[in-house]
Amino acid sequence: xxxxxMGASIFVVHTISxxxxxxxxxxxxxxxxxxxxxxxDSDVYIxxxxxxxxxxxxxSELSFDEYIDLLLSTGxxxxxxxxxxxxxxxxxxxxxLNECEKSACYQRRLQFGxxxxxxWKGLIGIEDSRFLNHFGVDLKSIFxxxxxxxxxxxxxxxxxxxxxxxxxxxxxSNEKSFxxxxxxxxxxxYIETKFSKEEILTSYFNEVFWGSFNGVxxxxxxxxxxxxxxxxxxxxxxxxAAILIGLLKGPYYYNPLSQLDRLKQRSKVVFNKLVDMNxxxxxxxxxxxxTDWKRWLTDLKNRSLGDRYKPLIYISREKDETGIxxxxxxxxxxxxxxxxxxxxxxxxxxxxxxxxxxxxxxNNEFFSYYSKWERDKIKAISTERNSVGSAxxxxxxxxxxxxxxxWTDEVESxxxxxxxxSGEWSPxxxxxxxxxxxxxxxxxxxxxxxxxxxxxxxxxxxxxEKLALDYIPSLQVPLAQYPxxxxxxxELSTYELxxxxxxxxxxxxDEVVSGKKSWEDTMLYILGDPSKTTIKRIVSKxxxxxxxxxxxxxxxxxxxxxxxxxxxxxxxVIWTGIDSNRSGDGLRLxxxxxxxxxxxxxxxxxxRRMGELNxxxxxxxxx
Numbered sequence: 001x002x003x004x005x006m007g008a009s010i011f012v013v014h015t016i017s018x019x020x021x022x023x024x025x026x027x028x029x030x031x032x033x034x035x036x037x038x039x040x041d042s043d044v045y046i047x048x049x050x051x052x053x054x055x056x057x058x059x060s061e062l063s064f065d066e067y068i069d070l071l072l073s074t075g076x077x078x079x080x081x082x083x084x085x086x087x088x089x090x091x092x093x094x095x096x097l098n099e100c101e102k103s104a105c106y107q108r109r110l111q112f113g114x115x116x117x118x119x120w121k122g123l124i125g126i127e128d129s130r131f132l133n134h135f136g137v138d139l140k141s142i143f144x145x146x147x148x149x150x151x152x153x154x155x156x157x158x159x160x161x162x163x164x165x166x167x168x169x170x171x172x173s174n175e176k177s178f179x180x181x182x183x184x185x186x187x188x189x190y191i192e193t194k195f196s197k198e199e200i201l202t203s204y205f206n207e208v209f210w211g212s213f214n215g216v217x218x219x220x221x222x223x224x225x226x227x228x229x230x231x232x233x234x235x236x237x238x239x240x241a242a243i244l245i246g247l248l249k250g251p252y253y254y255n256p257l258s259q260l261d262r263l264k265q266r267s268k269v270v271f272n273k274l275v276d277m278n279x280x281x282x283x284x285x286x287x288x289x290x291t292d293w294k295r296w297l298t299d300l301k302n303r304s305l306g307d308r309y310k311p312l313i314y315i316s317r318e319k320d321e322t323g324i325x326x327x328x329x330x331x332x333x334x335x336x337x338x339x340x341x342x343x344x345x346x347x348x349x350x351x352x353x354x355x356x357x358x359x360x361x362x363n364n365e366f367f368s369y370y371s372k373w374e375r376d377k378i379k380a381i382s383t384e385r386n387s388v389g390s391a392x393x394x395x396x397x398x399x400x401x402x403x404x405x406x407w408t409d410e411v412e413s414x415x416x417x418x419x420x421x422s423g424e425w426s427p428x429x430x431x432x433x434x435x436x437x438x439x440x441x442x443x444x445x446x447x448x449x450x451x452x453x454x455x456x457x458x459x460x461x462x463x464x465e466k467l468a469l470d471y472i473p474s475l476q477v478p479l480a481q482y483p484x485x486x487x488x489x490x491e492l493s494t495y496e497l498x499x500x501x502x503x504x505x506x507x508x509x510d511e512v513v514s515g516k517k518s519w520e521d522t523m524l525y526i527l528g529d530p531s532k533t534t535i536k537r538i539v540s541k542x543x544x545x546x547x548x549x550x551x552x553x554x555x556x557x558x559x560x561x562x563x564x565x566x567x568x569x570x571x572x573v574i575w576t577g578i579d580s581n582r583s584g585d586g587l588r589l590x591x592x593x594x595x596x597x598x599x600x601x602x603x604x605x606x607x608r609r610m611g612e613l614n615x616x617x618x619x620x621x622x623x
Contacts, residue, residue, distance in 0.1 A: 045081075
């Protein structure tokens, strides 16, 4: 007997010591991302849906309608089409951290006072009516469940209290066994001795799993309100609250996309019980009609199965400071997702992905994005290399300007042949060039191959190699034997290419500011007119007359597609391509039809005017 008691005591102590009970009272409310500010410029158009979706992710204490009414009343914005025109610059609320520790998951913890009482009162009434009186386990429910289990000779009912459900969600799996059930009860009793009922309810609503959509796990009340209804919890209507509470019984069993009839019946039962409990006023909305359900289901599919909320999983976490932290970055990710979805519709069997690095010339801060959230973003951005294609041509031309090359010089465009150790090599052009001679600036603007190789041969491969190695240590040498690297047959990671351009542009601008070089002699100026470059046939009419630096790159038969840009504020590199299974004949993709489209959509919807393309400003990463 004594030995049995000792064994039981050891089991209890060991069970309690295994669980990190401090997770019950975790709360980081108000922990928004530390950024200088996030603003919308004056005299720009912003889409209402974009602004609303961004606002849902922020730490604002105002409702969206209150925020817009404030802007309208102060004259900072006016309504226009499906959005607003700004009259003054608008400072936006800060983005709140995504508190979910797992990838492909969104969680935002709330304090007890921020949770409408209908949720916790309703949950108690539906799931655990004796919650306020029991000590973690409900003996009546256990005996009732035990009787059922004995009759059916299996664990048919659990008799779990809300505290036990919380313990299972936080510390255990869904395994059905008596041993796991005993552990769950022991820990539940222990939790009740350490935390108040209010703290347990708060943890429950912050940690409970509410299903998933489009691969994104929904964790906690805030996330559930957002995904299912596009609202914050304090905006949820009475019947919507009944739907959310009903879903807790089994998010997959009552999944509205596949089991709508089940959810309808469950929600009606929950709603009527909440009415009987006097949790709703007499003026509360009644049970939804079929029309209400149909309207909601359409909206739910658009919101949760489309691209609208995909940026959620890229919001910064404490362990990833390079995630979304501003409206501008949110729009960049949204633009990337939009272009990627279009490509995947066309190339359903291809493993297409997008990588982005964006920063400025002043400091080491940068924002990065990788469409494959399930993989290691830092590794993909910084160490996984892809062939850069023509994206490096401006870099090589600029190196030759340090050797005496002038952009106004003329160079032959006809065929050039080099005798290498491996044999003769003669680069081809992607399009016909009628003129026998072209200026160096035109050769770069049209991304011609032969003039670049001819110039490199003339100025000396060894001299170019010496300059290039300082920026690209992985350059294969001697360059004279591997000249195809000038045309892009060298692999760099997205971040490496970003760093190459950051350093060379900073050097260019330093020389302009110091008077050693004129603005007209920089690559920024030469490639600053989109009507003259490789994007001239695809650039939007809204951008055609603006100035921004941009260079496309395409390699490996369309498997690697690049766009390098500088818009007066940000320097960025965008890669779009095939991440794996490159066994086919290639794709009809180009930097201009993929990565540039991401940049163009971003530029048109970010709520920011184009910065001046000069060397007097190097921009801010975040405004």
